[in-house]
Amino acid sequence: MGDDPRVVTSSGFRSDGASALEWVADYLEGLDQVAVSPSVAPGDIAARLPAHAPEEPEPFDTILADLDRIVVPGLTHWQAPGFFAYFPASSSPPSVLGELVSAGLAVNGMLWSTSPACTELEMVVLEWLVELLGLPDQFRFANGGGGVIEDSASSATLCALVAARERALRGATLDRLTLYGTSEAHSSLPKGAKIAGFAHDQLRRVPVLDDFSMDPSALSRMVADDRAAGFVPCFVLATSGTTSSMAFDPLEQVGAICREEGMWLHVDAAMAGSAAICPELRAVHQGVELADSYAFNPHKWLLTNFDCTCFYVRDRNALTDALSVTPEYLRNAATASGSVVDYRDWQVPLGRRFRALKLWFVLRTYGAEGLRRHLRHHLSLTEKLRERLEADGRFSFCAPPALDLLCFAHVTGNAATERLLRDVNDTRRVLLSHTVLAGRYTIRCAVGGAWTEERHVDELWELLDRLAPPAATAVAQVAPVG
Amino acid sequence: MGDDPRVVTSSGFRSDGASALEWVADYLEGLDQVAVSPSVAPGDIAARLPAHAPEEPEPFDTILADLDRIVVPGLTHWQAPGFFAYFPASSSPPSVLGELVSAGLAVNGMLWSTSPACTELEMVVLEWLVELLGLPDQFRFANGGGGVIEDSASSATLCALVAARERALRGATLDRLTLYGTSEAHSSLPKGAKIAGFAHDQLRRVPVLDDFSMDPSALSRMVADDRAAGFVPCFVLATSGTTSSMAFDPLEQVGAICREEGMWLHVDAAMAGSAAICPELRAVHQGVELADSYAFNPHKWLLTNFDCTCFYVRDRNALTDALSVTPEYLRNAATASGSVVDYRDWQVPLGRRFRALKLWFVLRTYGAEGLRRHLRHHLSLTEKLRERLEADGRFSFCAPPALDLLCFAHVTGNAATERLLRDVNDTRRVLLSHTVLAGRYTIRCAVGGAWTEERHVDELWELLDRLAPPAATAVAQVAPVG
16 A cells, blocks of 8 residues: 555455355355354453454455354354244345435435435335335325434334323423333333433333233223323333234224323334234324324344334424534534425434335335235244144143244243253254243244244244143143243 | 245255345445435435335335445445545445344344343453444443443443433432533534433533634533532543544543542544554544543444444443333343443333344454554555645645544635535446534535545545635635644
C-alpha cells in the first residue's frame, strides 16, 4: 500500500465475499450433521481467543478459519433442523441475502429524509402484511394507524406501554397508573414496565384459566377494585400465543373491557401472529380489532432473520407524541411538512438499519403461498408428533397443544421429565427447552425451523421413545391436563 | 417441487448469493458516481411498489432488478464518498461480510447458554477495545464492570439512565429525582428520560460555555439549588464530542461533582470515542475514569456497520439489577451458577444478533494500525479543508473545529449560509447537513466516510468556492467564533 493513505479498498471484496458466501453455504448445508448444542464450560471460548487485538492486518481466510476452529464449536445452532427449543428463529436464504444487501447499502433510515426508500419500502411491506394476515384496517396508514419494524417484541411492548402511559398521564400521576397482564405474559411486560418507570406493584397479574389464558372476569374485577381504590387502569397486555404454552387470551372479552375502561390494549402475538397468513388459522387474531397496538415477529416463524418485529398502532400520533424529540440538526422540510413518516419517532433508538429489505426478499422469494405451505408443513409435523405422544401412554400434555408447540411431561412426574429432557438434549442431535406449568416441569417442543423435515421430527420421537422410562406404576398419580 | 412439502432449500443459495454479492460489489465500486441524495417527493417510491404482496414465488434476479429500478433511486447514499452530512456511518467490506456470516448463523445470544460463543466473543472484543482506546480498567469484567454491544448510543443512554434511577430510588421517589445535561447533549437524553418515566422538568439543562461545552460551575450551582429545594440529583450525561459541534464537556470537573454528590455519570462519546484508538487523541476521554458508564459507536467512525454501540459500565450489577427479569423458560444451570454473562440483562430487548462478529472481522482485517491510519487520514483531510475555509475570507467557524467535524457559516449571515447549503446539496455530488449554534445557521461537514479520499474533499471545496457568494460589505457584521 506504500504511501497510499487509503485503508478501505474494494479490491478484496469480491474474493473475500466469495469465501464468506461459500462458508455460509457450507454451514447451511452441514446443519443436519451438526451437534445442536455445544459442549463447553463458561470461559472456554474466551480462553481460546487472544487477549489483545491484532496491531497488523490479518488475512480474511485466517479469520474464517478461526470461525471454524473457535467460534462454531461454541455455538448453539438455532438453525439446525433438530432445534426445537425456545421458539423457532427461522432464517432463510433470501433473508440472509437481504441482510447482506442491507449491510452493503448501510443507509440509515432514522428520518424519511435520511433515505426515503428505506422508510417507504418498510411502510409498503407492512401494509402488505396487514392484508396477508387479515389484520384490521385500523392499522393502515390511510386510517391514522401504521406499522414499523422494531428489533423485538420487547421493544414493541415498551413503546406501546410508553404511549399508553403518556395518554393516561393527561389525567393522573404516574404512581396512580396500573397495568395488567397474566403471569404467562412475556417477561418483556415486567421489564418494559420497570424501564418505563412503573413500580413493581403497579403491574397487576391477572389470573389465568385452566388453559393458561387470561380470565376476563378476573380482569374486570381487578380493574373495578383498582378504580375504587383510586388507581387509574391504563394498559392491558393480552397475548395471542404465550411463550410458555401458546395460550390465547380472549381478545374480544379483554378488548371490550379495555374499551369500556379507556385502557390501551396491546396484543403480543410474537410467535403465533405469523400463522394468520393461513386463512384457516385466523382465529389467532380473533378480537384484535379492539387493540390499540399489535406486534408479531417474522423473525420467529416467517423465515426472516432476527431482528424483525412488525409493530402496528391504531393511532400513530399517540405513539409519536410519546417518542418524538427533534433537535435542530435533524429538522428538515419533509418532516416539517407533516407529509412523511419519520420512523425515529416510532422506536427507542435514533438510527435504524434497512430491515424491510430482508422481509421484502422473503415475501417475494416464497410468495404468500410458499409461506402458507411452509407453516402448514410444520403443523402437520407437529400433529404427527402429538399423536405419537398421546398414543404412547408415558406422556401427558401440560397445556392444550396449539399451533407448532407441544408442552408435555412424563407421567411419572417432574424428576422423570427433567431427566428425560437432559438425556435427550445430551445426545446433541436435538434441543428441547422447558417451562413450568401449574407446578409441572414441562418439556417444550416448538416445530418451526426453516430446515426441519419429517425425518428430524421422527428422530426426535425415536430419542424420546428410547430415553423415556416406562410409565410403570405411577400413571395414575398424574392427571393429564390436555 | 411437486409433493415435496419443503419450501426452504439451499439449492439456489450459492447462485443467488453470488448475484447478491456481485450486486453489492458493483454498488460499492459505483459509489463515486452516484447522486448522494435522491430527487424524490414523499410517496414516490411507495407508488412504484405493488399494493399487494405476491402470491407466488418470484425469481431472485427480478428482486435485484427492482432494487436497482425502484429502491436505489430513492436512497440517500450514506456510504458515498461525498457524504459529509450528520455523522460518518462508516461501513467497510469486512464488516459487510461479518453481517453476512452473522445472518447465516442466525443464532440468538440472549443468554450465555443460548449460544455461548456469541456472548464470549463479544466479551473478548469489548475487552480488546478497553485496551485499544486506553479506557480505564474499571470497565473490565475482571473488575466488576464490563462491556456490551447495544444497537445505538440512544439505547445505551436509556440503560444507564434506568440503572441510575433504580439506584437512586432506594432513597427517594421518582418525582424527586433530577437529571442533568446541556442543551447540546444528544436528543436521546430527553427521549430516554421520557421513556424512563421522568417528567420534562426533571431534566435540567446545564448552560454551556462559549465552546458549547458544559459549564461545570453552573452544574454545581444547579445541583446545590436542587438539593436545597428537596430534589435528589441522580444522573449527569456528559458528552465527549457533541453531535452539533463536537464539543467536549470537562469530564474531570463534571466527574468530581458527580462523585461528591453521588450522581451517576454517563459519558456519551458516540462519535468521538473511536479517536482514542490513536494515542495522540486520547484527550477525548480525559476524566472518563470518573464515569459510571460510557458509550461509543464503532458504527460511526470505526468502519463497522450500524448497529454497533459499545457500552461499558463500572458496576455491572447496577445495570443488571435494573434490567433483569428471568422467567422460568429461560432459567438454566449456567445462569444460576452466576459464572456467566447473560446479555439479555444488559439491554432493552430480549433477543440479540451476533453483532460481535462484524467488529471482530473489522479489527482483524485492518488491525489497530490500519484503523489508526484510517482516522489520521480523515483528520488530515479535515485539516486541509479547514485551512481553505479559514484562508478564504467568506467563511467563519461557528464552533472550534475538532476532530473530523467543521461547523461553519457564510460571513454574511444565516440567509447566505442556508442558501449555500441548499445549492451545494442540490448538486447531489456531496451532502452536508446543518445545525444552529448560538443562533447562527451552521453548515456541518463531517469527514469520516470509509470511501472518502482527498479528491472528494477537493471537490467539496470547489463546490463551496464556486457557490458561495462574496463576503461583500457584510464581513464586519459577524464576528467569527472559532
